[in-house]
Amino acid sequence: MLPFVLAGLTTGSVFALAATGLVLTYKTSGIFNVAHGALASVGAFLFYFLNVQQHIPWPVAAAICVFVAGPGVGLVLEGLTRRLQARPLTVTVLGTVGLLLVVQGGIDLVYTPGVQRSVPQYLPTAAVDIFGTPVAVYRLIIIGLALAVAIALTLLLRYTQTGLAMSAVVDDPVLLELTGTDPVRVRRIAWMIGSCTATLSGVLLVPLLQLDSTALTLLIVTAFGAAALGAFTNLPLVYAGGLVLGVAQALLQKYFVDTTSLLGGLSAALPFLLLFLLLVAAPRLRSPISGAAVRRTATTAWRPPPMVRGAGAVALLTVLAAVPLFAGFQLNAWTRFLAYGIVFLSLGLLVRLSGQVSLAHVSFMVIGVVVFGHVTAEGHWPWLIAVLVAGLAAAPVGALLAIPAIRFPGLYLALATLGFGLLLQAMFYNQSYLFGALGLGLTIPRPETAGLTGDTGYYYVVLAFAVAVALLVLALENGRLGRLLRAMADSPTGLSANGASINVSKVLVFCLSASLAAIGGVLDGATTGYVGPDGYQPITSLQLFALAAIAIGRLPWYAAVAAAGQVLVPAYVSNEVVVTSALTVAFGVATVVAAIQSRPATIPGAVRRILDRIPAPRRRRTTTVAAVRHQTDAIRLNVDNAVVRYGGLVAVDGVTVEARAGTVTGLIGPNGAGKTTVFNACSGLVRPASGTVTLNGEPIGRLGPAARARRGLGRTFQRMELFETLTVRENVAMGREARYAGWNPCTHLISPRGQRREIDTRAEWAISLCGIEELAVAPVWTLSTGQRRLVELARCLAGDFGLLLLDEPSSGLDHEETARFGDILATIAEDGAGILLVEHDLTLITRLCSQVYVLDFGKPIIDGTPQEVLGSAVVRQAYLGQKEITETRR
Ligand SMILES: Nc1ncnc2c1ncn2[C@@H]1O[C@H](COP(=O)(O)OP(=O)(O)OP(=O)(O)O)[C@@H](O)[C@H]1O
Known part of the structure; x- marks a missing residue:
């Protein structure tokens, strides 16, 4: 067993080395480098070039790889990732996926894949005796080297000024700069070190394997598993995770030799299995990046006038219908183009519409073809039924992948989906129940109806599917x-605070997307008629994701553009490896550029301006600003003796508050007194350590934010949670629609006409009450702070909540706006709604509130009428004390 353990420790050390570098850059820049494995490939191939092809002695070659190429690549990466800083995670994932494609395609361009290349072991191979077992010296060198690097990096982070700055730079670069440390320099050092570890791991791995860029890149994905074991932050744990994975893989190889058995594949699948299970089942991992560091960027994609859209759709359909007339021997490429169009439409639902990541779409295609292949071959099911069943079969897998989406949005979801794809390949592609005995492949038939089996007939079948899916x-x-x-893509918190269960939306969209991708996979497979495991490389999922994200145009154009890039361009230009590699590089470059620009891809400005001149047919809005009254029953909210802790900090300590229908209750106190935390406890965003929250006497402590909203508890946020890319009217209407959507998947999909009318009426009423009619069609990200406050209030009013929690609603408003704001709140309270109001404007508090609660340092200090409270010495002391502190700081 010892030889296996030592072999495992050797490869495990390389994983650990790569993983520590990866985590270092992640901790420092907040950007998880999906392309870290590709950098190891760079190291390996450069070493091959220098040592094997140019006969440069190995120490010099290794030094060039690690100390010249490593830092050089690190510098480039720092420059690149700086532009991705504080962007949404989907964008940063996109950027590094693009980088992976560039490196991967670039290496394949120079070194055609499939050619045998190897590097002899250059480290001493002599054996020394350890506990009676001969152990090659090179193994000891690799193990020692990785250990030394891990210790050095840990010491660097813990005890040096640069290291401490590395840990701080993500959380608050501005603060760091104030202390005289340049955050750019700190990040640059981290990226240089991180890239050195990647190239070093490539140089160390290269004699142990055949030289293959994809295999090397994916092998280093093992490092992602190690990083997950160390919760993506703790370097010693990450290092230990690498070793554990390496040894476990070696032992599994020893005990399960038959690689075609399920357990035989376990060794290769272990890192991905672990990564996936950790993200699905582990307690929540704390992201090393604080929420504050992620800035939401918002722009609105250009939308052509309706006439142009209609004409475009007709033109596209006409061209597609005429394809068999001109495609000639390329007709099957066009059929595959349509099938991939369906796959891209399915990806668009996730990536473009809901801002989520899927790096597993090839796996959904696999599930589709496999189920279809088996039910047609063994069950002889009718063709159309089999296609639909294949689609349905992928839905539960989509739901499974939605679990990490629910638990860890963004980066971890990307990793879980990537892990899932790799896991499926490593463990299941060889199983007979997937691609048949010995993984030889499956027959994927076309419909047997006369006229539809031929290439032309089948093309029209797939066209019909593509049109149906596009319409769906x-x-x-x-x-x-x-x-x-x-x-949800803009503000999941804002959406759930209005009553919609975002988990339901996430599961639904994953199921739909997986099903449609599976159908696309079947239609694609039936074009060639026979599919094998080699046609479904999980790494292709990365390219599909990148293309879906960057393709120009709206629905269905982006799908057509992306599918053309994936299928038609290689078919028409050439299927030669050189061309496909060059295309991969081109897609990668386009992806990186798109991520850096972080703007929805669109057609050139000059063309847009011409098209915008085409007048749109006028649509009359039939909604009226009817007198809208509250329908919700009178409501009473009680917080009793609540205690909320953030780690060691007691933010709220024994607070009791009551808010009733038809009255305005004030909650005041100096900054940091715990007012927002009380709101968060009421609306379910934090769980009190003790104490109760009840609504009409019923405890609601176990309910989530959406369920509380559906019971009539609405709220606004101090840092507004608006849907930035939606218009004001859409934002406001969502206040009501989110409650209708609720938790039921059916009500997420269907909006009956009566509800729609009521939603529109309430939205118009709320917009008019808040006086923002002239802003109704403006996207929210274009508005001033004061206008945004009014939009958030209008959204809350449209929601027809019995009790509104308003968190500093007048901040950012001028004097006149505040007075008008007071009128609105008074009207709402007269109308029967209750309001719990956090405000710093004491004039507004005095004017509106019947009861006021005062907090200081999380503790209740007094409550009573505004006159009683504001006249109290203890309140003046709390506020005055703060003023004195503020003045002293100045
Ligand atoms: N997510 C969090 N993690 C850790 N500490 C937090 C968190 N949110 C708030 N705090 C701390 O809890 C305390 C109360 O904060 P809270 O935001 O509730 O106060 P507040 O009265 O609303 O202040 P302000 O008027 O400035 O908004 C503060 O010390 C704050 O730093």
Whole structure:
């Protein structure tokens, strides 16, 4: 067993080395480098070039790889990732996926894959005796080297000024700069070290394996598993995780030799299995990046006038219908183009509409073809039924992948989906129940109806599917689910605080996306008629994701553009490896550029301006600003003796508050007194350590934010949670629609006409009450702070909540706006709604509130009428004390 353990420790050390560098850059820049493995490939191939091809002695070659190429690549990466800093995680994932494609394609361009290349072991191979077992010296060198690097990096982070700055730079670069440390320099050092570890791991791995860029890149994905074991932050744990993985893999190889058995594949699949299980089942991992560091960017994609859209759709359909007339021997490429169009439409639902990541779409295609292949071959099911069943079969897998999406959005979801794809390949592709005995492949038949089996007939079958799926996706995008997903992409907190269960939306969209991708996979497979495991490399999922994200145009154009890039361009230009590699590089470059620009891809400005001149047919809005009254029953909210802790800090300590229907209750106190935390405890964003929150006497402590909203508890946020890319009207309407959507998947999909009318009426009423009619069609990200406050209030009013928690609603408003704001709140309270108001404007508090609670340092200090409270010495002391502190600081 010892030889296996030592072999495992050797490869495990290389994983550990790569993983520590990866985590170092992640901790320092907040950007998880999906391309870290590709950098190891760079090290390996450069070493091959220098040592094997140019006969440069190995120490010199290794030094060039590690100390010249490593830092050089690190510098480039720092420059690149600086531009991705504080962007949404989907964008940073996109950027590094693009980088992976560039490196991967670049290496394949120079070194054609499939050619045998190897590097002899250059380290001493002599054996020394350890506990009676001969152990090659090179293994000891690798193990020692990785250990030394891990210790050095840990010491660097813990005890040096640069290291401490590395840990601080993500959380608050501005603060760091104030202490005289340049955050750019700190990040640069981290990226240089991180890239050195990647190239070093490539140089160390290269004699142990055949030289293959994809295999090397994916092998280093093992490092992601090690990083997950160390919770993506703790370097010693990450290092230990690498060793554990290496040894476990070696032992599994020893005991399960038959690689075609399920357990035989376990060794290769272990890191991905672990990564996936950790993200699905482990307690929540704390992201090393604080929420504050992630800035939401918002722009609105250009939308052509309706006439142009209609004409475009007709033109596209006409061209597609005419394809068999001109495609000639390329007709099957066009059929595959349509099938991939369906796959891209399915990806668009996730990536473009709901801002989520899937790096596993090839796996959904696999599930589709496999189920279809088996039910047609063994069950002889009718063709159409088999296609639909294949689609349905992928839905539960989509739901499974939605679990990490629910638990860890963004980066961890990307990793879980990537891990899932690799896991499926490593463990299951060889199983007979997937691609048949010995993984030889499956027959994927076309419909047997006369006329549809031939290439032309089948092309029209797939065209019909593509049109149907495009219409379905269009209906989904323009329907309730589409609105919910767009809102969720902008602010999940804002959406759930209005009553929609975002987990339901996430599961639904994953299921739909997986099903459609599976159908696309079947239609693609039936074009060639026979599929094998080699046609479904998980790494292709990365390219699909990148293309879906960067393709120009709206629905269905982006799918057509992306599918053309994936299928038609290689078919028409050449299927030669050189061309496909060059294309991969081109897609990668485009992806990196798109991520850096972080703007929705669109057609050139000059063309847009011409098209915008085409007048749109006028649509009359039939909604009226009817007198809207509260329908919700009178409501009473009680917080009793609540205690909320953030780690060691007691933010709220024994607070008791009551808010009743038809009255305005004030909650005041100096900055940091715990007011927002009380709100968060009421609306379910934090769980009190003790004490109760009840609504009409019923405890609601176990309910989530959406369920509390559905019971009539609405709120606004101090840091507004608006749907930035939606218009004011859409934002406000969502206040009501989110409650209708609720937790039921059916009500997420269908919005009955009666509800739609009521939603519109309430939205118009709330917009008019808040006096923001002239802003109704403006996207929210274009508004001033004061206007945004009014939009958030209007959204809350449209929600028809019985009790509104308003968190500093007048901050950012001028004097006149505040007075008008007071009028609105008074009207709402007269109308029967209750309001719990956190405000620093004491004039507003005095004017509106019947009861005021005062907090200081998390503790209740007094409550009573505004006159009683504001006249109290203890309150003056609390506020005055703060003023004195502020003045002293100045
Ligand atoms: N997520 C969090 N993690 C750790 N500490 C937190 C968190 N949120 C708030 N705090 C701390 O809890 C205390 C109360 O904060 P809270 O935001 O509730 O006060 P507040 O009265 O609303 O202040 P302000 O008027 O400035 O908004 C503060 O010391 C704050 O730093």
